[in-house]
Amino acid sequence: MNPKFLAAQKALDYVIDGTILGLGTGSTTEIFIKLLAERINYFKNLIFTSTSLRTTNFANSLGLTITPFNEIENIDLTIDGADEVDKNLNGIKGGGGALLFEKIIAKNSGKCIWIVDSTKLVDKLGAFPLPVEVVPFAYSSLLRKFELMKLNPKLRLKDDKPFVTDSNNFIIDCKIGIIENPLELELKLKLITGVVEVGLFNNIADKVIVGYQDKVDVLERN
Numbered sequence: 649m650n651p652k653f654l655a656a657q658k659a660l661d662y663v664i665d666g667t668i669l670g671l672g673t674g675s676t677t678e679i680f681i682k683l684l685a686e687r688i689n690y691f692k693n694l695i696f697t698s699t700s701l702r703t704t705n706f707a708n709s710l711g712l713t714i715t716p717f718n719e720i721e722n723i724d725l726t727i728d729g730a731d732e733v734d735k736n737l738n739g740i741k742g743g744g745g746a747l748l749f750e751k752i753i754a755k756n757s758g759k760c761i762w763i764v765d766s767t768k769l770v771d772k773l774g775a776f777p778l779p780v781e782v783v784p785f786a787y788s789s790l791l792r793k794f795e796l797m798k799l800n801p802k803l804r805l806k807d808d809k810p811f812v813t814d815s816n817n818f819i820i821d822c823k824i825g826i827i828e829n830p831l832e833l834e835l836k837l838k839l840i841t842g843v844v845e846v847g848l849f850n851n852i853a854d855k856v857i858v859g860y861q862d863k864v865d866v867l868e869r870n
């Protein structure tokens with residue numbers, strides 16, 4: 649079986665009809681959204697909000713209506729993917745460029761569950777380049793600053809032009825190597841003027857559902 653499918657399928661167990669559900673971004677979340685759409689006669693009274701234009705378009709194409717985040721008070725549960733997850737259930741996200749809205753939705757959710765395949769599990773974060781969303785006005789100076797900080801920064805490109813996020817920002821991917829203290833790094837980067845958000849998601853996931861070829865594990869935050 650496809651490990652991403654198994655993780656997405658298991659996440660359905662945590663969905664309660666009549667609640668408000670945050671939908672993450674990425675291929676694993678899209679499998680989950682498809683499974684939800686197939687069960688919409690069962691989940692009749694769910695309200696959905698979305699972490700990206702990509703997810704909104706995908707959900708709409710399957711007949712699901714997305715309520716804008718600004719029209720929602722409290723999200724009950726958010727299901728999202730991740731690029732890397734460590735033993736403390738801290739993670740790197742933003743591979744799909746949706747880190748800012750993903751973090752806003754996650755921080756406004758009662759519970760947050762990530763669905764990943766087992767290749768995303770690591771001892772320590774940092775092999776996956778850390779996405780940092782920055783204000784376009786300052787991207788050159790931030791590239792120089794990150795270079796001095798030895799973060800191995802690279803401006804994310806799409807079709808030879810800077811990749812533009814849903815909030816019209818740019819992303820600098822930092823190939824840092826092992827991150828010994830993700831909390832410290834998140835705070836350090838967020839204090840830099842021009843940095844909008846950092847793809848370190850510390851103390852956010854309550855559970856991580858890990859898909860393997862033939863089983864799923866559910867990891868819980870201690």
Ligand code: 5RP
Binds near residue numbers: 677
């Ligand atoms: C998007 C993300 C995604 O959740 C992350 O990239 C995982 O994606 P996938 O499920 O396709 O592996 O953070 O910004």
